[in-house]
Amino acid sequence: MSSTDDYQPLHGADHAPGDEPARGREIAEGVLGYLIGLGLAILLTAVSFFIAGTFLVWRPSVPVALVVLAIAQIGVHLVFFLHITTGPDNVNNVLALAFGVLIVMLVIVGSLWIMSNLSQNMTPMHMPMG
Amino acid sequence: MTAFQAGAGYGDDRPEQARGSAAIVLDHTDPASKRIIVGYGFWIFLLSDIIMFSAFFATYAVLSGETAGGPSGKDLFDLHNVAIETACLLLSSFTCGLAAIGARAHNGLMYYGGMAATCVLGLGFLAIEIHEFVGMIDQGAGPTRSAFLSAFFTLVGCHGVHVTLGILWLLTMVAQVFAKGYRADILRRVLCFALFWHTLDIIWVAIFTVVYLLGAGQ
Numbered sequence: 001m002s003s004t005d006d007y008q009p010l011h012g013a014d015h016a017p018g019d020e021p022a023r024g025r026e027i028a029e030g031v032l033g034y035l036i037g038l039g040l041a042i043l044l045t046a047v048s049f050f051i052a053g054t055f056l057v058w059r060p061s062v063p064v065a066l067v068v069l070a071i072a073q074i075g076v077h078l079v080f081f082l083h084i085t086t087g088p089d090n091v092n093n094v095l096a097l098a099f100g101v102l103i104v105m106l107v108i109v110g111s112l113w114i115m116s117n118l119s120q121n122m123t124p125m126h127m128p129m130g
Numbered sequence: 131m132t133a134f135q136a137g138a139g140y141g142d143d144r145p146e147q148a149r150g151s152a153a154i155v156l157d158h159t160d161p162a163s164k165r166i167i168v169g170y171g172f173w174i175f176l177l178s179d180i181i182m183f184s185a186f187f188a189t190y191a192v193l194s195g196e197t198a199g200g201p202s203g204k205d206l207f208d209l210h211n212v213a214i215e216t217a218c219l220l221l222s223s224f225t226c227g228l229a230a231i232g233a234r235a236h237n238g239l240m241y242y243g244g245m246a247a248t249c250v251l252g253l254g255f256l257a258i259e260i261h262e263f264v265g266m267i268d269q270g271a272g273p274t275r276s277a278f279l280s281a282f283f284t285l286v287g288c289h290g291v292h293v294t295l296g297i298l299w300l301l302t303m304v305a306q307v308f309a310k311g312y313r314a315d316i317l318r319r320v321l322c323f324a325l326f327w328h329t330l331d332i333i334w335v336a337i338f339t340v341v342y343l344l345g346a347g348q
Contacts, residue, residue, distance in 0.1 A: 014162055014166045014170070015166070016165050016166040016168070016169030016170065016321065017169050017170065017172075017173040017325060018169055018173075018230070018321050018322075018324050018325040018328070019165070019169065019321065020231075020234075027231055027232075027235050027237065027240070030227075030231040030234075031228065031231060034224055034227035034228065034231075035224075037224075037227075038220070038221075038223075038224045041220055041223075042220065045216055045220065045335075048338075048339060048343060049209065049213055049216075049343070052209070052343040052344075052346065052347050053209065062347060063344055063347070066339050066343050066344060067339065069339070070335055070336060070339035070340075073335050074332050074335055074336070077223070077328060077331060077332050077335065078332070081223055081227060081328040081331070082325065082328050082329075092170060093170065093173055096170075096173060096174055096177055097173075097177065099177070100177035100178075100180055100181060103181050103184070104180060104181060104184040107181065107184045107185055107188050108184055108187055108188045108191065110188075111188035111189070111191070111192055112188065112191055112192065115192045
């Protein structure tokens with residue numbers, strides 16, 4: 001079995017997650033993609049660490065900014081390292097990812113919502129009496 | 131492989147020219163190559179692994195304030211260490227990509243060099259993490275101290291176990307390519323390993339944001 005056959009997508013076939021788009025086997029092109037991803041990821045990471053420790057921005061906005069930066073960086077990793085794109089050969093991968101994201105959101109948001117609701121109802125209220 | 135011949139049963143007997151380019155992309159009758167099936171199956175596994183992590187993240191988020199009078203994240207976390215850990219994992223993701231390109235091009239220098247760099251950076255990450263855990267347990271902030279610390283050690287420790295298993299897998303793949311060459315079945319395993327390693331980095335992005343940066347800022 002030739003090892004190269006496996007890489008060549010059949011006519012109109014899907015795209016394996018993690019594989020680079022089939023454009024021959026130019027090394028430089030592949031390295032450039034990973035370099036762009038690395039540069040963007042380093043930039044976003046540096047901004048995250050800077051924002052977490054600085055007093056130059058309005059402090060209450062920091063948690064939201066950190067979450068947005070993390071989501072952006074996860075997107076960079078998905079596109080440049082895992083090669084999950086919006087192309088027609090990637091529909092299956094994107095649909096699986098979308099379903100995963102749905103479950104993750106249900107678990108995290110649902111847990112936080114229910115537990116904060118519970119703790120509001122359970123803790124004694126410190127309301128001034130009279 | 132018959133299950134993947136999705137378009138085969140639809141009886142499109144029009145001549146090839148009549149289908150148009152969109153039909154050729156969407157209504158293909160070829161079975162997917164084994165590499166695509168293996169990669170897709172492993173992608174499904176990784177998503178289920180991410181869902182497992184999301185349960186640990188939810189637990190940590192709920193319990194992060196329950197310090198039971200013990201130390202909080204602000205007292206314990208050293209962001210310099212976290213920055214070095216992050217740099218190790220990020221660079222290892224890059225070198226893992228270089229190794230994947232090397233495997234595809236049958237370039238031994240790129241493949242073995244990339245895998246060696248990935249291994250060293252992964253071990254560096256683990257060394258810093260173990261040092262951090264031992265230091266916390268030494269000052270009485272082990273997983274039994276409070277609900278916050280139980281959740282912390284479970285979440286971050288689970289990621290550390292994944293990195294450990296990933297390094298064992300990495301060494302296996304180096305040995306297999308060395309012993310058996312760039313065979314198609316071996317290269318499919320390299321693809322799965324690269325996916326696994328990149329996914330660990332994605333989970334680490336969530337950990338350093340939610341656990342360390344948000345925790346140290348409170």
